[in-house]
Amino acid sequence: MLEIRNLHARIAEDGTEIIRGLNLTVNAGEVAAIMGPNGSGKSTLSYILAGREDYEVTEGDILYNGESILEMDPSERAASGIFLAFQYPMEIPGVATMEFLKVALNEQRKARGEEPLKISEFIARVKDAAGSLNMDMGMLKRPLNVGFSGGEKKRAEILQMKLLQPKLCVLDETDSGLDIDALKIVAEGVNSLRSPDRAFLVITHYQRLLEHIVPDTVHVLYKGQVIKSGDKSLALELEANGYAGVIGEAA
Amino acid sequence: MNVHATPQLTPAETALIEAFGERLGALPGDSEVMVRRDSAIEAIKAGLPTRRVESWHYTDLRRLLSKVPEFDATSSATALDPLLGDSGVVTLVNGAISGKPVLGNGVSFTPLAERLADGSFAASLETYGGDDAIGAINAAFVADGIALDVAEGTELEKAVELQNLQAGGQSHVRMVVNVGSGSRAVIVERQSGEGAGLASSVSQLQVGDGAEVTWLIVQEQPETAQHLAQFKAVIGKDAKLTLFIMNAGGKLVRQEVLVRVAGEGSDFQLRGVNLLAGDSHTDVTMVLDHAVPHTGSVEVVRNVVTGKAHGVFQGRINVHQYAQKTDARMACNTLLLSDDGEFSTKPELEIFADDVACGHGATVTEIHGDHLFYLMSRGVTEKTARGLLVKAFVAEVIEELEDEQIVEALEARLDAWFATHG
Numbered sequence: 314m315l316e317i318r319n320l321h322a323r324i325a326e327d328g329t330e331i332i333r334g335l336n337l338t339v340n341a342g343e344v345a346a347i348m349g350p351n352g353s354g355k356s357t358l359s360y361i362l363a364g365r366e367d368y369e370v371t372e373g374d375i376l377y378n379g380e381s382i383l384e385m386d387p388s389e390r391a392a393s394g395i396f397l398a399f400q401y402p403m404e405i406p407g408v409a410t411m412e413f414l415k416v417a418l419n420e421q422r423k424a425r426g427e428e429p430l431k432i433s434e435f436i437a438r439v440k441d442a443a444g445s446l447n448m449d450m451g452m453l454k455r456p457l458n459v460g461f462s463g464g465e466k467k468r469a470e471i472l473q474m475k476l477l478q479p480k481l482c483v484l485d486e487t488d489s490g491l492d493i494d495a496l497k498i499v500a501e502g503v504n505s506l507r508s509p510d511r512a513f514l515v516i517t518h519y520q521r522l523l524e525h526i527v528p529d530t531v532h533v534l535y536k537g538q539v540i541k542s543g544d545k546s547l548a549l550e551l552e553a554n555g556y557a558g559v560i561g562e563a564a
Numbered sequence: 565m566n567v568h569a570t571p572q573l574t575p576a577e578t579a580l581i582e583a584f585g586e587r588l589g590a591l592p593g594d595s596e597v598m599v600r601r602d603s604a605i606e607a608i609k610a611g612l613p614t615r616r617v618e619s620w621h622y623t624d625l626r627r628l629l630s631k632v633p634e635f636d637a638t639s640s641a642t643a644l645d646p647l648l649g650d651s652g653v654v655t656l657v658n659g660a661i662s663g664k665p666v667l668g669n670g671v672s673f674t675p676l677a678e679r680l681a682d683g684s685f686a687a688s689l690e691t692y693g694g695d696d697a698i699g700a701i702n703a704a705f706v707a708d709g710i711a712l713d714v715a716e717g718t719e720l721e722k723a724v725e726l727q728n729l730q731a732g733g734q735s736h737v738r739m740v741v742n743v744g745s746g747s748r749a750v751i752v753e754r755q756s757g758e759g760a761g762l763a764s765s766v767s768q769l770q771v772g773d774g775a776e777v778t779w780l781i782v783q784e785q786p787e788t789a790q791h792l793a794q795f796k797a798v799i800g801k802d803a804k805l806t807l808f809i810m811n812a813g814g815k816l817v818r819q820e821v822l823v824r825v826a827g828e829g830s831d832f833q834l835r836g837v838n839l840l841a842g843d844s845h846t847d848v849t850m851v852l853d854h855a856v857p858h859t860g861s862v863e864v865v866r867n868v869v870t871g872k873a874h875g876v877f878q879g880r881i882n883v884h885q886y887a888q889k890t891d892a893r894m895a896c897n898t899l900l901l902s903d904d905g906e907f908s909t910k911p912e913l914e915i916f917a918d919d920v921a922c923g924h925g926a927t928v929t930e931i932h933g934d935h936l937f938y939l940m941s942r943g944v945t946e947k948t949a950r951g952l953l954v955k956a957f958v959a960e961v962i963e964e965l966e967d968e969q970i971v972e973a974l975e976a977r978l979d980a981w982f983a984t985h986g
Contacts, residue, residue: 363941366933391943403938407956407963413939416952421943456956473942 314378314512315339315362315481321372321537322361331357333537334373339481339530342509346523346548347516349534350556355516356400358534359485362514363397364390377481391417392424394480398470398487405457410469413457414439418476442475446502463490471502482506483514488522500525520552533559573611579632580608583734584704587635591707594683604691604703612697619695622876622908623847628816629790632762636733639759644727647752647782647973651725659735660708670718670747676709676738685711688740688768698792698820702736702764709738716744716772723750726767730789732759738766745772745800750970753781753795756813760788766796773800773827779807780970782977785814787842794820801827808965809836810974811846812981821850825859835965836865837958837978840873840905841985847876852892854883857917860891866958867898869905870985878910879924885916894924899931899957951982 315338322332331354339345349355361368362375364387374381382390405413419429430438443450446468458466467487474482484503488496503513503526515526523531523545531547532539533556540563541547551559573581584605593601612629613620641657652667661675679685689706691699710726726739743749753767763785771777785791791814799805811817825832832852840846852861867875877896898907911924931953939949955978962974 363937365937365941386946387937387940388943388945388949391941397941399938399941403935405935405938405953405956407958407960408939408952413942413944413952416948417939417942417944420945420948424943424945477942 314341315514316376317373318376319373320361320370320375322357322368322370325367325369331368331537332361335534335538337532337539339512339514341512343530344507344513344515344526344528346528346531347514347534348518348531348548348551353534354537355534356485359397359483359514359516362395362483363387388420389424391477391479392421396474396477396479396482398467398474398482398484400486400489402458402466402470404459404461406459408457410453410455410457411439414453414473414476417473421477438476442472445475445505446472447498448472464492464495467491467495467499468502471499475502475506480510481512481514483516485516486518487515488517488519496522497525520548523548535560535563573609574626574629576629576632577608577612577626580701580704581605583632583635587705591705592677592681594681594686596683596686597680597689600686600689601704604689604700607691607694607700608697608704613695617695619849619878620697622878622910623818623845625697625818628845631760631790633733633760636731639731639733641729641731641758643729644754644756646723646725647754647780647977648723648725648750648969651723651752653725653727654710654712655727655729656708656710656735656737657729658731658733659737661710667724668720668722670715671720671724672713672715674711676711676740677707679711680706685740692822698764698794698818699766701792702738702766702794705734705736705764706738706766707736709740712741714741714743714747714749716746718744718747718749720747720749723752725752725754727754727756728763728765730757730761730763732761734762736764738768740768742770743772743775743777746774747772748776750778751780753779755781755783755785755791755793757785757789759786762790762792764792766794769795769797769805771797771799771803771805774802775800776804777806778965778967778970779805780974781807781809781819782974783809783811783813783817783819784977785817787813787815787844789814790816792818794822796822798824798826799830799832802829803827804831804833806833806965807835808962808974809834809848810839810977811837811848812839812977814846815844817844817846819848821848821852823850824853824855825861826855828856828858830859832859832861834861834863834865835961836863836877837961838865838867838875839958839978839981839985840867840869840875841871843872845874847878849876849878851880852882854881854887854890854892856884857886857888857890859887861893863894864961864964865896866961867896867907868901868954868958869898869907870901872902872904874905875907877908878912880912880914881922883913883915883917883920883922887917888919890917890920890922892920892922896926897957898928899954900928901931901954955982
């Protein structure tokens with residue numbers, strides 16, 4: 314589903330290279346965890362996948378279902394099924410959450426040549442998703458993410474994911490700022506979306522999240538490269554021994 | 565009008581003076597009214613204000629008022645559907661009352677022409693001083709308008725909409741509203757038209773003790789119009805005035821707001837939205853006087869600037885010496901969407917009392933890149949995402965009005981503007 318080939322990328326503004334020859338393959342149905350110390354390029358990778366303009370790809374390619382996405386803008390990538398759950402979701406005053414959800418859903422449908430959703434059907438889907446995440450519908454009447462607690466913002470991200478039904482879900486440090494109860498709810502939300510035709514890239518600092526969202530593969534990112542890949546036992550090893558050992562091996 | 569000797573009249577000044585000579589015989593008024601008209605035209609003869617006059621610094625009227633069209637009584641304008649569905653409507657077309665309005669109980673209506681003719685309105689034609697070009701032009705030419713009285717203790721169920729429509733030519737009107745003690749009223753002022761024209765419009769509001777008034781100005785003149793407007797209000801004791809202004813049209817627009825918070829315990833709220841496009845020039849200039857203790861005011865103005873438009877907000881708050889415990893806040897935020905657009909902000913606080921809380925802030929920003937990315941990452945196309953963010957920026961101010969019917973109606977006007985300028 315996702316194939317990243319020898320990717321090099323830098324910050325557009327100052328030319329600092331962050332991703333330095335990254336290779337990664339994620340298959341449909343797979344949950345791949347990306348781990349790594351601070352500054353290894355984890356969040357940058359998520360932004361590049363979503364198409365953020367602040368980064369420039371200088372070499373290599375990102376293939377999604379066999380086709381390069383580098384020329385696609387963020388909305389085109391989203392409509393094709395790529396979703397990024399933000400580490401720090403934006404607060405956007407003045408944009409009502411429900412209105413935003415409706416516009417996003419219908420613009421994606423339009424891009425795929427589908428009819429807009431009926432209002433009643435739309436509301437039913439939102440209620441269903443909100444219920445499963447223990448979210449109050451009243452919250453969704455507020456401006457997008459404004460005044461939401463850290464946990465509420467993360468839940469709102471998963472709510473969007475459930476509504477938009479993407480095929481490649483990138484979760485950037487979804488566990489940060491969550492207490493254990495919220496973490497469980499969010500993890501259940503993610504797990505409920507696992508399916509043979511959907512893949513997840515779970516970016517995290519800690520093993521904790523991976524107890525609830527059990528990965529098929531674990532990849533260690535360091536200085537913009539995947540330096541080691543393995544199964545879920547690799548995450549446990551990292552938890553026990555830290556990154557130093559793996560980094561030493563690779564060097 | 566300004567202190568400098570003006571060597572030569574501009575074509576616009578000449579046209580105004582000549583038009584006055586031609587119109588004189590047809591203008592209503594007793595001898596006192598006519599004396600005031602004469603002194604108003606004398607002020608115009610001294611020259612329209614230039615940038616050397618401080619309050620006109622960003623709007624050089626002498627240079628910008630390029631063309632004064634002739635009066636054209638034959639043209640007609642189509643009445644608008646009221647902003648708030650069930651309002652009682654009073655319509656002015658090309659400066660004169662059109663039709664007979666049907667208004668609710670407790671509201672009495674008089675055509676202003678009658679009050680000019682019998683002289684009872686003479687004192688109200690007084691200008692506020694040497695810089696009052698709008699007041700002077702209007703006092704010289706005003707032939708008709710609307711005089712409304714809302715009786716004491718009246719709770720108006722339906723809003724009253726004052727429509728001022730022009731179809732080219734010139735029009736000069738006044739809308740005079742007196743809201744009695746303890747009454748509640750929603751007044752909508754629509755400024756609209758078809759074709760190029762020069763309009764002056766002066767609104768005068770008296771908010772009685774304990775009364776609560778919401779006044780909405782929706783200005784949607786055609787992009788060729790020159791629109792000179794003034795809103796003057798005096799707020800009584802324990803009274804509240806909420807003024808909303810939307811400028812969404814016109815080539816040259818100056819909207820002056822002159823409010824006197826004159827009764828203890830009273831409150832003034834101003835929310836403004838300026839949507840600027842093309843090569844238009846739009847100026848909102850406010851002078852707010854807190855004259856007594858224990859009063860409050862909040863002014864929030866949001867501007868969207870596109871094309872080569874130039875916008876101006878001047879906000880001056882005078883806190884008088886005895887006006888202790890005044891709480892006054894003012895903010896002006898601008899979203900600049902083009903490299904050729906421009907916005908000038910001048911907030912001023914003049915405080916003579918020593919126990920007050922006053923503040924002001926001004927910002928000029930572009931669309932937030934992070935916000936745009938967030939919306940696009942959910943599949944919203946760039947064009948739609950930008951539209952959502954720009955609308956959100958101004959809708960925030962509208963939503964503060966809280967009344968659902970009003971908020972929806974104003975957002976519909978926003979949508980109408982974005983549909984043609986988005």
